[in-house]
Amino acid sequence: MADTVLDIRNLRVTFTGGAKHVRAVDGVDLAVAPGEVVALLGESGSGKSVTLRSVLRLHPEAKTRIAGSIVAAGVDVMALTGAALADFRGKTVSMIFQEPMLALDPVYSLGQQITESIRKHEPAVSAEAARRRAFELFEQVRIPSPERRLDAYPHEMSGGMRQRAMIALALACNPKVLLADEPTTALDATVQVQILLLLRELQRNLNLSMIFVTHDIGVGVEVADRIAVMYAGRIVEIGAVRDVIRTPRHPYTIGLLSTRAQGGRLSGNRLTTISGSPPDLANLPPGCAFAPRCASASAACREAAPAPVDLGAGHVVRCIHTAITA
Amino acid sequence: MPERVNEIIRSPGFWVTVWRRFLRDPVALAAALVVLGLILMAVFAPWIAPQDPFQGMSLRRLKPPGTEGYPLGTDELGRDMLSRLIHGARISLFMGIVPVLCALFIGAAIGIVAGYSGGWTNTLLMRTVDVFFAFPSVLLAVALAGALGPGMTNGLIALTLVFIPPIARVAESVTTGVRSRDFVEAAKASGAGALLIIRKHVLGNVLGPIFVYAMSLVAVSMILAAGLSFLGLGVKPPQPDWGLMLNTLRTAMYTQPLLCALPGVMIFITSISFNLMTDGLRSAMDIKA
Structure with a gap:
């Protein structure tokens, strides 16, 4: 893709901290165009959060081995060190965390945390101007009575408000890329929708x-232009x-989609499941990782990891049986 | 649009809440008032004390409390007990608070650095601290003061060294807890460097618990200082120090038991007030979200 703001190539992340090396991410390629939203979909331990954190290099360096290349807005992320890395984080790429109660510092007011971030990246901005910007950000994420909420502490706000504040914090320095790590998982269903709509709207307005x-899956469909299943x-x-x-071609995606409850129509029926459990990341099979659970797996599947198959229009599947799954 | 709908009641900050909870605890409040009184007494000692604490009179030695002109009697050199006890608060509080403050700075620095960096730095720093921690505090204080020689400064250094290990331990464990919290990673993700994270996010969350722990050491420090003076390793005569007074009055144990108990009573009141106040502060700060 010619026009990309974030280009991840052959990313491999291995955690070397424990007795066994855990290969959490194993050759991920992902390119994101300006103004595009990509949903990384997958179950726990599929490497989606690890991929995300790698973009900001948040993994502890002593216990992690990262290979591959990540280029964000023309910056080679892997080559960044020290102050340049700190400068990059939050300014070019910023992140929204899953649990705002834990990701906001309990001893500082929200206003303080936002102005801290602004002044860290733009030392020339006066405290007053930074606060004004925090106020505007609060308006942008539609926090009611923003003036007063700026002085509120995280524990004084509801979950939805906290997540709005977290979004304001992430947007404080006008980043080009926003990473969202399950930003609605910790919220209840009605608030989830509001946050999703807000994110989508902000993303469109700011061309993030x-x-x-x-x-x-429902959340992914709601916000994303493209979906990547991990x-x-x-x-x-x-x-x-x-x-x-509509036309999933990888057996795992097909399985994943069929596990969704089909509303009330099937009440009384058991929910479909994918039999078996995800593989041990410290001890991956040589071939397709899904082969042990896959109904259409053949001997070839167990020998070598399948190469990506391009089905046109950017629909790429890593499966050698795309003919069967069509 | 009626702005009232969105009106939120500004709930007070952390310290305000702690302060309010503290005020509702009668025991802690009383203890805090006693401590405040003792501090005021120490600060204004020269103006409060009715007589010169150094001026002795061999004719009036060891008068019992209640003697005319000497409400708490006189000591073995005929000096006014009340004045000496009032002046003694200066040294006792000084020896209680200053070593703990010094140890707080050094110990917290060691603990926070160790806790935040983890790995080898942590092992190296904390195992060194553990070596000192292995000694009983009284023994360590006596040994250090003995090695450094008597005198207030040396006593101060000895006590500071005694209190660094426990404070460093607490600081390290609290910091390790804070370091793995999400907001530290979030701060990292928004571009904060290690120094900024330590200065704002770690210190902000860690200082409260460490400070409360250090407060609880003030009483211990005072008692240890008194012990050192009693053994002749701390403050030198004729300085009016409660520990030292206890030592010099010991000879009058059988003739004037009430008199020679007085410095001990002061030490007791001060240390228990500090302890009760700290307990109150700790439970006031223990706010469950």
């Missing part, structure tokens, strides 16, 4: 690129939302 990590550290299927949802 966004990677949105979620395990909720399994055992690899992107097994990626494509436009419509293609992936």
Whole structure:
């Protein structure tokens, strides 16, 4: 893709801290265009959050081995060190965390935390101007009576308000790329929708690129332009939302979609499940990681990891049986 | 549009809440008032004390409390007990608070650095601290003061060294807890460097618990200082120090038992007030979200 603001190539992340090395991400390629939202979909331990955190290099360096290349807005993230890395974080790429109660410092007011971030990246901005900007950000994320909320502490706000504040904090320095790590998982259903709509609206208005990590297919469909399905550290299927949802071609995606409860129509029936459990990341099979659970797996599947198959219109599947799954 | 709908009641900040809870605890409040009184007494000692604490009169030695002109009697050199006890608060409080403050700075620095960096730095710093921690505090204080020689400064250094290990331990464990919290990672993700994170996010969350712990050491420090003076390793005569007074009056134990108990009573009142106040502060700060 010619026009990309974030380009991840062959990313491999291995955690070397424990007795066994855990290969959490195993060759992820992902390019995000300006103003595009990509949802990273997958179950726990599929490597979606690890991929996200790698973009900001948040993994402890002593216990992590990262290979591959990440280029964000023309910056080679892997080559950044020290002050340059700190400068990059939050300014070029910023992140929204899953649990705002934990990701906001309890001993500072929200206003203080936002102005801190602004003044860290733009030392020339006066305290007053930074506060004015924090106020505008609060208006932008539609926090009612923003003037007073700026002086509120995280524990004084509801979950939805906290997540709005977290979004304001992430947007404080006008980043080009926003990483969202399950930003609605900790919220209740009605608030989830509001936050999703807000994120989508802000993303459109500011022409932000966004990677949105979620395990909720519905949420992914709601916000994303493209969906990337991850399994055992690899992107097994990626494509436009419509293609992936209507015509999934990877057996895992097909399984994942069929597990969704079909409303009230099937009440009384048991929910479909994918049999088996995800593989041990410290001890991956040599071939397709999904093969042990896959109904259409053949001997070839167990020998070598399948190469990506381009089905056109950017719909890419890592499966050798795309003919069967069509 | 009626702005009232969105009106939120500004709930007070952390310290205001702690202060309000503290005020509702009668025991802690009383203890805090006693401590405040003792501090005022120490500060204004020269103006409060009815007589010169150094001026002795061999004719009036060891008068019992209640003697005309000497409400608390006189000591073995005929000096006014009340004045000496009032002046004694200066040294006792000084020896209680200053070593703990010094140890707070050094110990907290060691603990926070160790806790935040983890790994080898942590092991190196904390195991060194543990070596000192292994000694009983009284023994360590006596040994250090003995090695450094008597005198107030040396006593101060000895006590500071005694209190660094426990404070460093507490600081390290609190910091380790804070370091793995999400907001530290969030701060990192928004571009904060290690120094900024330590200065704002770690210190802000860690200082409260460490400070409260250090407060609880003030009483211990005072008692240890009194012990050192009693053994002749701390303050030198004729300075009016409660520990030292206890030592010199010991000879009068059988003739004037009430008199020679007085410095001990002061030490007791001060240390228990500090302890009760700290307990109150700790429970006031223990706010569950």
